[in-house]
Amino acid sequence: MDAVPSRPGARLIHNEATTEIPVHLLFRDDPDPQPVPLRPAVVNRRQGTGEQPRTRRPVPAKPRAQVDPELVERPARVLPATVGVLAGLCGTAGCLATSWWAGVLSPLAGAALGLPAVAGAGLGPAQWAAYAGAGALGLFGFGGLARGSTGRAWVLGLFGRYRGTVRRTGLMWVNPLLLRRRVDVRLxxxxxxxxxxxxxxxxxxxxxxxxxxxxxxxxxxxxxxxxxxxxxxxxxxxxxxxxxxxxxxxxxxxxxxxxxxxxxxxxxxxxxxxxxxxxxxxxxxAPELAAAMHRRRIAALDAQQRATMLTSVVDSVEDTVTRLTMRGLVELDDYERKVLVRDLTVAFCSGRAGDTVH
CATH class of the missing domain: 3.30.479.30 (Band 7 domain)
Incomplete structure (x- = not known):
């Protein structure tokens, strides 16, 4: 038997790359095969085009909005209102005492306050320094009094730095040098x-x-x-x-x-x-589409109503013809059945249309 002559050569697609597989791997019978390591998927370049291999890079996740992680609410340091009241009273008393010392206080006012009448020393540097200290103490004491209310909070800051949040209610004393920003924390x-x-x-x-x-x-x-x-x-x-x-x-x-x-x-x-x-x-x-979409919805509702009515009419006609035939009340051939179905359909449609109009 003559051997089949081989063809001159199979035509291959240009730039097609082939890989030889060793024959012993095709018939390998290993009861415990070793896992084959997988490499990242690489799309090979086409020969002769100069393209570089392209790797499939994972799509980066969408970044989330973030603020400074250290910027977290923390309670601010406040003092009872008694501290501010006492400081303010001490400052006021210091101003009165300095006035008495300088002789600025009138004798009647001094007698009312229970101060003995003495010759005034005048307004000198010492008196002005006492006035400044007592006035600062009074302003610092009374100026720091604040009243917290339910559902409101104060965010305190000093020279652009966050110093805490006050959520307390009632009268309290807050450092008057701090900048206060009121925030509504209610629902x-x-x-x-x-x-x-x-x-x-x-x-x-x-x-x-x-x-x-x-x-x-x-x-x-x-x-x-x-x-x-x-x-x-x-x-x-x-x-x-x-x-x-x-x-x-x-x-x-x-x-x-x-x-x-x-x-x-x-x-x-x-x-x-x-x-x-x-x-x-x-x-x-939208205003430019409202009229057209209104007509479209009306047409869709009308078509749905017609389909529902037609389904109901067909079910009623089928039920009527089936009952007449099964009970032996009439004997109909194909032509008579068609005529009966047509007449019943017209009658039921007319009745349903009249009910819809009314």
Whole structure:
């Protein structure tokens, strides 16, 4: 038997690279094979093109908004109001005593205060120094008195450095040299103006959302961002740009609120804000699309109603013909069955149409 002549040569695709496999590896029977180390996936270059091998690099994760990790709320050092009152009274008493010493105090005032009448020494350097010390003590004592209220806090700073937060209520004494910034830490809600959003199909919407939030970390809310209320507003707008919003009444209308709450809460947590709920309270089409979408919704509701009515008519006709035939009340051939079905369909449709109009 003649051997089959081999073809002159199989045509290969240009620049195709092939690899030879040793024959002993094809028939290797190793009961305990060693694992083969895997190398990073590399896309080989095409020969003759000059391209370099390209490795698949992992996609970097989205960076999170962060502030100074050392900027965390901590309680400030305050003293009881008694300390400030005593310091202020001591300063006032010192001013009166200096006036008596200098002879500036009138005899009647001195007698009323129980001070003996003496010849005044005059206003000299010592008297002015006593006035300055007593006045500074009085101003420092009375100037540091502050009253804390429920739901309010003070963020204290000195020369641009955070010195603590005061959440206490009642009368207290705070260093008057510290800069005080009042912060509302009560549970608050914000009803937004109409914001831009979109349906899952890309149709433009105008959405009004209700945000329930509060300041959790006063240091980050006041010092970590320029305006924490404006930052929260921007977070809500950014979340609405990423989350499609359903029209009210749909099955997935509540899913948008849960997703918005999760996104806004994650973005606002970096600046010390705690977001409890972000819920759309009014959803409407954009003004330029409102009329067209209203007609579209009416047409869809009309088509749905017609389909429901047709299904009901067909079921009623089928049930009527089946009962007449099964009970032996009539005997119908194909032509008579078709005529009966047609007449019943017309009668039922006319009755349903009349009920709908009424």
């Amino acid at each position: 608050r809600h914000w009803r937004s103006e109409p914001l831009c959003a979109a349906e899952p199909g890309g149709v433009a919407l105008r959405v009004v959302v209700l945000v329930v939030w509060r300041v959790r970390d006063t240091a980050r809310a006041v010092l970590g961002v320029e305006d924490h209320e404006g930052y929260l507003r921007e977070c809500v707008e950014a979340a609405l740009a990423r989350v499609p919003v359903e029209m009210p009444g749909s099955a997935r209308a509540s899913v948008a609120g849960e997703t918005l709450t999760r996104l806004v809460s994650a973005d606002a947590a970096a600046v010390g804000l705690e977001v409890y709920s972000v819920q759309p309270v009014r959803v409407e089409y």
